[in-house]
Amino acid sequence: MLTRIDHIGIACTDLDATVEFYRATYGFEVFHTEINEEQGVREAMLRINGTDDGGSSYLQLIEPTREDSAVGKWLKKNGEGVHHIAFGTADVDADSEAIRGKGIRVLYDEPRRGSMDSRITFLHPKDCHGVLTELVTSAAPHAQGEPEGH
Numbered sequence: 001m002l003t004r005i006d007h008i009g010i011a012c013t014d015l016d017a018t019v020e021f022y023r024a025t026y027g028f029e030v031f032h033t034e035i036n037e038e039q040g041v042r043e044a045m046l047r048i049n050g051t052d053d054g055g056s057s058y059l060q061l062i063e064p065t066r067e068d069s070a071v072g073k074w075l076k077k078n079g080e081g082v083h084h085i086a087f088g089t090a091d092v093d094a095d096s097e098a099i100r101g102k103g104i105r106v107l108y109d110e111p112r113r114g115s116m117d118s119r120i121t122f123l124h125p126k127d128c129h130g131v132l133t134e135l136v137t138s139a140a141p142h143a144q145g146e147p148e149g150h
Helices: 017-025 072-078 092-100
Strands: 002-011 028-037 040-048 056-064 081-089 119-123 133-137
Touching: 002 072, 002 133, 017 040, 017 056, 040 072, 056 072, 072 081, 092 133
Parallel strands: 002 056, 081 133
Antiparallel strands: 002 081, 028 040, 040 056, 119 133
């Protein structure tokens, strides 16, 4: 089932300034950046460490590209901070169905494309003690390339 913390999503209003904070304060470097038009965000993945299952753990810094995106609405209501936690899984389809079978609302009928070509779905925060929870199946190991600038 779930194998690791894939990432912690942090909503921010200025992605570049937030990246610089994590770089200057903790020494974390950007591993990957992208714009996800479907979700209306610009994001930076900062790799924290590798894990026993061959994946990695990241901080995902997310800035809305439009006010009507889910992250844009969340930021307006809550301000900057932890937006969600994501758990890695080898099979997001099977695990989301198993969790749905336990009465937890899964927000997507079918997993969608996430960061770095992963497959994702979300669990309703009201069913997860107030925590928006994401399930992630990473793209093929080591197919994600080298960190930016390397």
